Amino acid sequence: MTLTQDFIDIGAIEDVPVRGSRLVKTHAATIAIFKTVDGDVFAIEDKCPHLSGPLSQGIVHGSSVTCPLHNLVIDLASGEAQGPDGGCVKTYPIEIADGRVLLKLADTLSEKVA
Secondary structure: OOOOOOEEEEEEHHHOOEOEEEEEEEOOOEEEEEEOOOOOEEEEEOOOOOOOOOHHHOEEEOOEEEOOOOOOEEEOOOOEEOOOOOOEOOEEOEEEEOOEEEEEOOOOOEEEEO
C-alpha cells in the first residue's frame, strides 16, 4: 500500500482490543475503530442511526456491532442496519501497514485518538 496524504496513522493495531474499539475524534465526526475476533479492522461513525447511541460501546459479534441503547445491529463493513430496522452509518476506508492502523479521511483532520 502506498501511504498518501489522505491516510492518517492512528495507532498500533495491538492498541485496538479484539471485539472492542478505539475512538478517533475529528472536526467532522467521532469515528469508532473496531477489531473482530478474526482480526479484521473496520472504521465507522460512532453514532447509531436510530438515536445516536455510541456504537463504540456496543457488543461486537462477527462483523457486526450492536448498539448499546436499543440493540440495533450494524454491519461493520457496509454500515447498514441489519434485519427489519433501517438506517446506515458512515464507513471509512482503513488499511493496516507495518502493524499500524491507517485511516482514510476525506477532507477531515484528526484531533486525537482516545
